[in-house]
Amino acid sequence: MSSASYLTVKALTKYIKRKFDADPHLREVYVKGELSNVKIHQSGHIYFTLKDDGARIAATMFKTAATKLAFEPKDGMQVFIRGDVNVYEGYGTYQLYVQEMQPDGIGSLFVAFNQLKEQLQKEGLFKPEWKQPIPKYPEKIGVLTSTTGAAIRDICTTLKRRYPLAEIMIYPTLVQGAQAAPSIVQNIERANQDAFCDVLLVGRGGGSIEDLWAFNEEVVARAIFESRIPIISAVGHETDTTIADFVADLRAPTPTAAAEMAVPDQQELYQRVLTQKSQLHQIVRAQLITERQRLNKLQQSYPLSMPDRLYRPFTERLAQLETTLQKAMQVDLMKKDAQLQKLHSAVEQQSPKKALVFHQRELEHRVQQLTRSASQYVTKQKKQFEASVQTLEALNPLAILTRGFTVAYKDDKVLKSSTDLKRQDQLTLSFHDGKVIAEVTNVLPNNKEE
Numbered sequence: 001m002s003s004a005s006y007l008t009v010k011a012l013t014k015y016i017k018r019k020f021d022a023d024p025h026l027r028e029v030y031v032k033g034e035l036s037n038v039k040i041h042q043s044g045h046i047y048f049t050l051k052d053d054g055a056r057i058a059a060t061m062f063k064t065a066a067t068k069l070a071f072e073p074k075d076g077m078q079v080f081i082r083g084d085v086n087v088y089e090g091y092g093t094y095q096l097y098v099q100e101m102q103p104d105g106i107g108s109l110f111v112a113f114n115q116l117k118e119q120l121q122k123e124g125l126f127k128p129e130w131k132q133p134i135p136k137y138p139e140k141i142g143v144l145t146s147t148t149g150a151a152i153r154d155i156c157t158t159l160k161r162r163y164p165l166a167e168i169m170i171y172p173t174l175v176q177g178a179q180a181a182p183s184i185v186q187n188i189e190r191a192n193q194d195a196f197c198d199v200l201l202v203g204r205g206g207g208s209i210e211d212l213w214a215f216n217e218e219v220v221a222r223a224i225f226e227s228r229i230p231i232i233s234a235v236g237h238e239t240d241t242t243i244a245d246f247v248a249d250l251r252a253p254t255p256t257a258a259a260e261m262a263v264p265d266q267q268e269l270y271q272r273v274l275t276q277k278s279q280l281h282q283i284v285r286a287q288l289i290t291e292r293q294r295l296n297k298l299q300q301s302y303p304l305s306m307p308d309r310l311y312r313p314f315t316e317r318l319a320q321l322e323t324t325l326q327k328a329m330q331v332d333l334m335k336k337d338a339q340l341q342k343l344h345s346a347v348e349q350q351s352p353k354k355a356l357v358f359h360q361r362e363l364e365h366r367v368q369q370l371t372r373s374a375s376q377y378v379t380k381q382k383k384q385f386e387a388s389v390q391t392l393e394a395l396n397p398l399a400i401l402t403r404g405f406t407v408a409y410k411d412d413k414v415l416k417s418s419t420d421l422k423r424q425d426q427l428t429l430s431f432h433d434g435k436v437i438a439e440v441t442n443v444l445p446n447n448k449e450e
Contacts, residue, residue, distance in 0.1 A: 014089065027084050029084060031050060032078070032081070033050040034050070034078055035073050035079055057094075065100070072115055080102045120246070125222075125225050125246075132229075134230050135230070138197075138199045140167045141198065142197035151255035154255050155201060169197055171191060175214060181220050184223065185220060188224065191229060199232065201234050206236040206237040207236060215244040231249050233250070398432065406429045408428070410427050419445075423441060423443060424439060425440045
């Protein structure tokens with residue numbers, strides 16, 4: 001055979017795919033089996049193997065069909081599948097393309113319920129430590145339910161009957177259908193933003209699991225968990241259990257029961273008050289009798305019958321202490337007075353006025369001393385001066401003139417020797433009573449005489 005007689009792999013695969021497409025029995029098949037190798041891709045597509053004891057087949061569930069699942073497929077799960085069988089040309093394999101999937105034996109909603117319950121339980125949303133206490137005497141109660149159902153009527157009737165003091169705030173809420181879960185979440189968040197209510201009742205009347213499914217949604221469970229206001233779940237009948245019941249701070253079997261659990265019964269409160277009032281009167285009466293008897297006994301006792309003897313020793317002790325105190329005060333005052341006098345004397349010693357008087361006296365004394373010394377010095381100098389005058393007068397050459405002596409001058413100079421003269425010199429002779437001008441006619445030494 002020539003090579004042209006051979007088919008390509010692609011051509012053969014396309015031929016086989018046309019066979020699958022043409023077979024009407026493969027266009028819509030219903031298969032049951034066990035899930036294996038389940039892989040949920042980030043794109044939302046689900047890939048797995050469907051198998052039983054004798055065979056296995058690859059299967060794909062695209063995102064458009066997978067988003068409709070109420071549960072998460074897992075390995076080992078028995079399922080019913082509706083889909084079609086076709087060829088994946090890229091690998092030349094055939095596989096099952098899944099359009100619908102239902103759990104075998106139990107409903108898909110029940111599986112989804114168990115899966116979400118297990119997930120939230122692992123996260124700790126059901127733990128008792130997260131439960132908020134329900135106020136015993138709420139003043140304002142919020143009700144999140146449909147305004148057209150029987151639940152709102154039952155709740156309001158019960159609240160007004162049991163505890164009309166509480167104010168009711170109704171948040172109209174969708175509790176069934178595709179928009180129920182967003183409506184419940186929105187009103188829980190709104191009630192928390194309002195911060196008006198002390199407690200919230202969230203629920204509706206009974207119904208099928210599909211009717212109650214909004215209370216099994218994860219968003220509703222997380223909104224209840226995040227609420228700062230305590231929430232009482234009031235969903236369905238007593239036999240109905242939802243995820244909201246596990247997350248809520250308190251679960252009520254019915255909406256009416258939720259209203260009863262939210263408020264006390266005013267009749268019971270009234271009876272309790274009457275009972276406690278009666279008990280209180282009895283207790284007070286008994287206490288008064290006891291205390292009166294005790295008072296009488298005390299009044300008749302020895303200390304109270306003669307009370308002055310009780311405080312007499314204290315009076316004596318007080319008088320003694322007063323005397324001691326006065327003596328101590330006098331001694332102390334004397335000491336203080338002595339110290340004061342000592343201080344006053346010390347202050348006087350350091351007084352500037354006294355120092356000024358002292359220095360003034362010292363100054364006067366020094367002035368007297370100085371005056372006396374100056375007077376003595378002047379007297380002494382005067383005597384010395386008079387002695388000097390007398391000495392000078394004794395030594396005055398002019399005084400000799402009175403005894404007949406003269407003094408000769410030449411040119412206003414005293415002549416001390418005859419040799420200072422020569423003939424015809426003019427000279428002056430000074431007498432004690434006048435002067436004479438003379439002319440030298442001859443000079444004779446002592447060894448010559450005329």
